[in-house]
Structures are given as C-alpha cells and as structure tokens.
Amino acid sequence: MNILLTGGTGFIGTLLTRQLSGQGHQLTVLSRNPEHVPSICGPGTKGLGRLEDITPDQRFDAVINLAGAPIFDKRWTETQKRIIWDSRVLLTDRLFETLERLVVKPEVLISGSAIGYYGNQGDTVLDEETPAKDDFSHRLCLAWENSALQAEQLDIRVCLIRTGLVIGHEGGLLQRMLLPFKLGLGGRIGAGTQWMSWIHRQDWINVACAMLNDDSMRGPYNATAPNPVTNREFTETLAACLKRPALLPIPVWALKLLLGEMSELVLGSQRVMPLRLINELGFSFEYNDLESALTEALSPHRD
Template structure:
C-alpha cells in the first residue's frame, strides 16, 4: 500500500516507518519543515497550527496513520501547556481528516493515535473499548481528539482510534524517565502503588498498527495495551528485580500533587485497568504479554528478536 504517516520523527513513528518499508509498503511522510527532496521517504509539508496543507500534492493514498501531539509529561500543566497539548492533537487530526476526505479517491483507512487517558481515573473497574469516557483533562482531550476525525468518518473512511497505554521501550517514554532512578536505587512506588498501569511494548504497538491496516471490520476505538495490566507497585517490584537494585523509596501522593500538580495526578496516580478486547477478538498475537519479559528485553538484553510477527 501507499501509506501516509504523520508524526514520523517520534519513537513510534520512526519505528513504524522502518517496519512498513521493510514489509514492502510505500511510505510518504508529513513534516512541519521544508521537505527534503533527497530524503529516502517522500516528504510533504503541512502546518496544522495554521491550518495549511495542500493535499493535492499527495497523489493516491491507500491508508493514513496520524501520530501527532506534543508530550503530556515532563512538567506541570499551565493553562498554556494544556491548550498546546489539546490543540496539537485536535487541530492536526481535524486538518488531516478534512484533507483526506477531500481527496478525489480518499484512503480506505485512517488510524489516529489516542490514549487510555480517555477513561480517566477508574480505580478497579475493568475497561474495554465499550467503556464510557471518564473525567479530567486527559479524558476531555481524548474525546475532542477522537471527534476531530469526524470529517474522515463522514467521507466513508474507516477510522480507528489507537488508544495507547504506557509504551515500554528503552528508546523513550516511561522507561527512559524511570530507568536512571531505579538503576541508582532511587526508584519506588508512586502514592499507594495500587493504581493500574496499562502498558504495551513498542514492538506490539508497531505490529498492532500494521495489523489494523488489514482489518477491514475494525473501526472506532482500539485499546493498545498488553492483556496484563499491572499495578504501579508491581511495576516497581519488576523494575527492581530486573535491574537487581532495591526500590525502597515511596513518593507520597500529596508530594506528587504538590510538585507536579494536575499532570502528576492524571499521569502518575490515575488508574486505568484497560484490556485490549478488540485486538484479542481479532486474533492479534502479542510479542510481549508479560511485563517482566519486556523489561528484561529493554533493560538487560542486547541481542534477540524484539519484534515477532503477526500475519
């Protein structure tokens, strides 16, 4: 297929493009800078912030995968930061959806990144794609983010919302932030540690996106998580065991709220016991179903097949 990818410079996007090319697809990439005519992957410029995108230059597209959005973690959420987080997702999704819908021959499928933050803080409640949205900034952002693809839906494009859990990879994300504290025996559970963390390995994210390209019967939300969510306290124990380092520290919830504010509450203390029912029902096979296996692979192992295969 000829596949359009946006957000291709990030951890997920760069690995996805590499895999799609390896699998024989032709990839074209949207960039927010001057396109490089000599790039190995064809580049087309767009500017979601100002609504600028001349889609007539694209030619025929069979599928599109949109991975846009600034990071939600790293610092407290000011009003300006929250606006940037939300609008970077909503504006880009709306612009791309409208552009694809207006093509003479629209693509068959558009996969848009979303997040399990859609469900809000739900405690012990098992969450599937049928669960209603929760409350909070991330839930509200995810609702608007997914609704921004309405133009594509209305044009008859199959739209899939990939609700990512915590992506476990040494290349970035959660593991990159917590690896050093745990290696230096400064790791520990957050709050009471009872909150559920829905996780997924990077290989399973890439395989899952590729898998959905060919699943014509699947549309709407798809939870991108492993079948085995873990509590934060279990994550802490497994990190400690994998790195052979003690994890004695505990960061009390009031300290997290004081230092990180709303961001800390919604990303560190929030509980989402999410399960990937749609992928499981479709016959998807995970490379990593156990967190201990992926932690060993990402933190200790240096050589082996990380990616597995899904037909």
C-alpha cells in the same frame, strides 16, 4: 501501500516507519523538519513540511495519525494544555480537511488516542465499552477521536488506537524512570495500588499493521497488553530487571506539588483490557508479561 503519517518521527513512529518501509510500503511523513525525515525514518521515506502542500490529485492508500506534543515533558499550565490539545485535535481537524480535498480518498485512517479516554477508574476492569469518567485526559481523547471520526463521512474506515504506557528501547515514560531506578532511588508512587496498563512498542506496531490490513477493523481498540499491573508491581519488576532495590516510595503530596494537574497521569488508575483485539481478532501479543517486555526494552539493541 502509499501511506501518509503524522508523528512519524516520534518514539513509536520511527520504528513503525522503518518496519513499514522494510515491508515495501511507500511512506510520506509530516514533519517540521522534512529534510531530516529520511535519516530518522529510513532511506526512501519522503518528508512533508505542511499538509497544505498535498495536492488533490495525490493518492494515499492509508493515513496514520500519531501527531501530538509530548504529554509528560512540561507541567500542565493552561498554556501547555492548549499546546497538547491543539497538537492533537486541531491537527486532526486539519488532516480531515486535507482528506476532503483528495479526489481519491484513502481506504483507512488509523488515528491515535489513549487510555486516558476512560479517566481515573480505580480497580474497575475497563474495555472499549466502559463509560468514561470526566477529566482533562478524557476530554482531550474524546475530542481527538471525534475529530478523526469525521473521516467516516468520506467513507473512510477509521480505527482509533487507545494507547497505554508504551514500553520500548530508549524512549517513552520508561526512559524518564531509568535514572532514579538505576541509582537505587526508585519506588512506588503513593500506596502503589493504582493500575498501569502497558504495551510493548512492537506489539503496538503489530496492532497498527493489523488495522492497515484487516478491513473488518473499525472504531476504538485498546492497545494494551492483557496483563495490566499495579504501580507497586511495575516498580518492583523494573527494579528487579535492573538488579536494584526499589525502596523509596514517592509521597502523593510531593508528586502533586511537583507535577500539579499532570500528576493525574501517574496517580490515576486504569485497569484496561484489549477486549476487542482478543475476542474479535484473536490477536497474539509478543509480550504478554511485564518482565519480558522490560527485559527486551532494557537489552542492548541493534537499531
């Protein structure tokens, strides 16, 4: 396949591009620094500086849209929230305009989303049909998904991948958690009863590859392992994998003071099940339990 990717130089995108390239696909990656794309994503990968540089006669069999400013990097000021919004929603709008210009349309658009779509729902078990609760994360994901779904007007199959906490080597939220836990300073957040829905990065990539190849897949899919855990269980498992104690809980008031509105990402509870992947596809996860996912992510790597 000839595949166009946005967000191909990120934590998920770099491994995805290398795997797809290894399977013989031709990849073009949108990047602010297109000259660096081959060294990041693998030899033979083309860098693209602007969507506007794509000409109407270019052909792509598939488009994977993962672009977005990091969600955890800065406090959620109104300015930062606008950056987060524009980097997802407005870029996806521009991507749709690009697809409109193409003489030959791609077969499929796989577009990023997140389980933030559901909002904070406590102990409720969530699947793709569960109504959402309104907050900034929900509004962001809803607008992001609606922007991608415009491509259905062009007879393009659209898959939405609602991503949970991605666990992998040297990246994502896990990377930010490691230092205090390695120092024995980690612990649960508040009471630790909030649910954390996670997925190993390789399983996420396997989901995306299934979407590329299975033309029965369309609409939203929860990209989470079938065994979500509470924050207490997550922190205790991480500490055990690192052979460190997890003795210092973080008070809710301190987290809210430190992070402001962004604290909803770690205080909110989303007990998400990948119901469509399991029931419709019989999808098999390589990493079903948290301990095996963390052990692999923390082990020495080849890449």
